[in-house]
Amino acid sequence: MQEPLVFLPGMMCDARLFAPQLAVFSPGRAVTVAPVTGGDRIEEIASGLLDVLPRRFALAGLSMGGIVAMELVRRAPERISRLALMDTNALAETPQSAADYEPLIIKLRAGAIEDAVQMVIGPATPAPGPGRVAVMALVAAMARAVGAETAIRQVRAIQRRRDYQAVLSRCRVPALVLCGAHDRLTPVRRHQLMAGLIAGAELQVIDDAGHLPSLEAPEAVNAALTDWLARPRPPWCACRWLSGRESCAAASGTCAVGFRSGPGATCRPVCGCWRVCC
Numbered sequence: 076m077q078e079p080l081v082f083l084p085g086m087m088c089d090a091r092l093f094a095p096q097l098a099v100f101s102p103g104r105a106v107t108v109a110p111v112t113g114g115d116r117i118e119e120i121a122s123g124l125l126d127v128l129p130r131r132f133a134l135a136g137l138s139m140g141g142i143v144a145m146e147l148v149r150r151a152p153e154r155i156s157r158l159a160l161m162d163t164n165a166l167a168e169t170p171q172s173a174a175d176y177e178p179l180i181i182k183l184r185a186g187a188i189e190d191a192v193q194m195v196i197g198p199a200t201p202a203p204g205p206g207r208v209a210v211m212a213l214v215a216a217m218a219r220a221v222g223a224e225t226a227i228r229q230v231r232a233i234q235r236r237r238d239y240q241a242v243l244s245r246c247r248v249p250a251l252v253l254c255g256a257h258d259r260l261t262p263v264r265r266h267q268l269m270a271g272l273i274a275g276a277e278l279q280v281i282d283d284a285g286h287l288p289s290l291e292a293p294e295a296v297n298a299a300l301t302d303w304l305a306r307p308r309p310p311w312c313a314c315r316w317l318s319g320r321e322s323c324a325a326a327s328g329t330c331a332v333g334f335r336s337g338p339g340a341t342c343r344p345v346c347g348c349w350r351v352c353c
Contacts, residue, residue, distance in 0.1 A: 077104040078156050079132040080304070083111055083124075083140030085162075085287075086229045087192065087218040092137065095293030096300065105129070111143045112221065115228040117236045121146040125154070133304060135159035135251075137289060138261070139229060145239040148246060158273075159251040159303055161296075162286050164261045165269050167238040176230050183223045183230070191226065192218045195260075201285040202257040202292075210290050243272040250276035251303040255284030255291065277303070 080100055084092040090108035100106050113123035120143050134155050136144030141163025148155050182191040192215050201207045218226065252270040254263055263280055270278035279299045284291040 077304075079105040079107065079129040081128055081132045081134050082106070082108045083134070083136035083143050084108060085138030085140050086111075086233065087188075087195065087221050087226050088138075088140075088214065089217045089220055091213060091217055092287070093289055096289060096297060099297045100300070100304075107132075111140055112225045112229065115231040115235075117142055117146045117232050118150075120232060121150055125151055128154070130154065131156050133157045133159075135161065135300065136163060137161040138163055138286065139233060142233070142236055142239070145242055146237075149239065149242045152245070155248055156308070157249040157251075157303065157306070158246060159253065159300060160266075160269055161253045162255060162258050162261050162266075162288065163269075164265050165239040165243055165272070166265070167236055168234055173234040176234050180227055180230055183227050186223055188218050188223055188226070189215055191223075196286060200259055201287060202255060202283055204283065204291075206291060210287060213290065214287070240268075240272055243269055246273045246276075249303060249306040249308060251279065251299060252276050253279045253281065253288065253296065253299055255281050255286060255288045257285040260286045277306075 082090075082093045082096065084090065089110065090097070093108050097106055097108070107128070109124050109128060111120050111124075114120045124143070124147065131154050134144050134147060134157070136142070136159070138161075141160045144158065144160060144163075145165060148158060179191055179194050182188075182194060192211075196211070196214055198207065198211055201210045221229075250270075250273045252266050252273070254261065254266040256263065266278060266280070270276040281288045281292045281295045281299075284295070288296050
């Protein structure tokens with residue numbers, strides 16, 4: 076059976092963000108779109124998802140969903156079989172950029188959801204073209220469905236997020252980093268940074284898309300995801316997983332097979348992942 080595939084949508088979005096992908100991938104594998112609405116911290120959202128997601132799965136996140144995906148990799152790397160990050164950002168907010176979200180929260184508290192959507196994903200954010208109006212209308216509909224109170228919690232989670240560069244540098248699964256060439260919220264250079272941090276990652280820039288390529292250029296995104304799902308796992312993925320980060324030291328103080336001594340008399344995995352290597 077093919078590995079399950081989990082999509083994580085962006086802020087103020089729901090499963091409709093991945094409707095073109097669900098149509099293509101759900102006939103052949105278990106596909107889930109998991110909400111990123113369960114808290115006002117990224118860590119809290121990720122913790123809640125781990126309680127309900129499959130034991131091991133391919134993970135694809137867009138925008139805020141990509142940030143939650145990186146937190147899942149940080150918390151439970153043994154459960155992620157492959158990783159796709161789309162139109163997202165591995166960097167933490169600066170104090171100034173975090174403060175810049177406050178006018179958005181004011182709009183949401185006033186119930187002005189359409190205005191909030193325009194602040195986050197204005198009409199210039201999707202790529203130029205005839206499909207822009209339809210994309211913006213769908214984003215507004217998703218935002219209304221998510222609701223103002225949930226959106227405020229999502230904004231707070233974004234404001235407080237950590238830096239995930241070190242997490243990506245430890246990632247050892249097949250990885251795709253994808254973005255729209257016209258993305259102004261998370262520009263191409265941010266994705267070049269992320270792809271450079273992940274060993275063996277593939278970077279794809281979609282010419283005819285902005286911040287929401289899953290809707291703007293679904294055929295190109297589906298092709299990229301199909302190739303990503305077909306990529307063989309590297310040799311270290313054949314290793315036997317440990318349960319989380321349990322001790323790998325024997326009673327004698329020596330390291331278990333597949334581990335080496337590290338600072339502070341700890342044992343670190345030779346293959347870069349928390350598992351016993353074959």
